[in-house]
Amino acid sequence: MKQLLIVCGMHRSGTSLISRSLSKTGLSFGSTYIADQPFINRDGFYEDKRVVAINEKILGRNKHSWWSIEPFFDHNSDVSIADIRELLKTIDEPYYAIKDPRLCLTIDLWLKAAALELITTKIVWVERCVESIALSLYRRDLLPPIISHELLAVYRDSFFVAADAHDGYLGTIHYPPHEQELDSSHDLEKWLTSLGMTSFKDAYIASYDGAENRNSASPGVFGIKEKQQILNRWKDTHELIAELEDDLKASRKVWIRKRVKHIVDKDQEWFENLEKRNLELEQALGSRIIQLESSNSQLGARINELENDLASVREENNLYKLRDLKFPWVLYLFLKRKIDRIFLRGNSD
Incomplete structure (x- = not known):
């Protein structure tokens, strides 16, 4: 087998x-x-x-x-x-x-x-x-x-x-x-x-x-000499491993610092952009308010003009109504006098 x-x-x-x-x-x-x-x-x-x-x-x-x-x-x-x-x-x-x-x-x-x-x-x-x-x-x-x-x-x-x-x-x-x-x-x-x-x-x-x-x-x-060399090599290995671990810890600390700084910088940039955007919005809103106030003033003036025009129209309409009403009464009075005179003459004859 x-x-x-x-x-x-x-x-x-x-x-x-x-x-x-x-x-x-x-x-x-x-x-x-x-x-x-x-x-x-x-x-x-x-x-x-x-x-x-x-x-x-x-x-x-x-x-x-x-x-x-x-x-x-x-x-x-x-x-x-x-x-x-x-x-x-x-x-x-x-x-x-x-x-x-x-x-x-x-x-x-x-x-x-x-x-x-x-x-x-x-x-x-x-x-x-x-x-x-x-x-x-x-x-x-x-x-x-x-x-x-x-x-x-x-x-x-x-x-x-x-x-x-x-x-x-x-x-x-x-x-x-x-x-x-x-x-x-x-x-x-x-x-x-x-x-x-x-x-x-x-x-x-x-x-x-x-x-x-x-x-x-x-x-x-x-023999003993070779074993001592092995022990020395192991000692060097331990020392090198310790150095590598220290370097790794230091590298991690540096990386963490850089990462934190990067995050802080990004947040700062974000807040600055946000403040800039808020300022732009406030300026745009102020301009819009001014435009609306100006439009309101123009609208108020226009309303006053329309109200004045309306008052004038109403006055003219009243005059026309008086004229329309006055003519029939005058005719009535004229005819009445004529009729009264006729009746008076008839009675005198």
């Missing part, structure tokens, strides 16, 4: 060096590695292109990234497991290993796919000081230390949920190496021995000495 070792750990936690050490014991990590990046990892990543591509595809399908601090959940697990199974079917070696920090997030999918392909899986966790991880991620990706701390918690929780329920968990490997844990009693060393592989302890210390302590360590030796 095929056996598969899955190496998991946070980005910049030493998984590449440990994978290189495991490859020296006889384990195969494939032949299609992602390209080396000398300024980031000059000794190689030992990551199979196909494994990285599948993990990126799974994360992208769920709108997730390796730097996302939200817990990962695959909404298309059946599709993802099918993709992983297609890759596992292409593995011919009886003992194979894969490594990719994203496996911490997708480990449950890989374990299910391997079980369906009847592959025995072993998993191991790589542990490194969180401050060192944060410093390395800041140097490589300018990732703020507080984000690195949260990201490590997400990776660790996701991995150990699967590891606690899996019989093939071989334990933790620390980076830098802890000499007291690297003995034949370690589950990883026992498993490699059962497969006929060479000592992981010797390969790990030799790889670490060659990569990190080229100027001071003898091959295969991990």
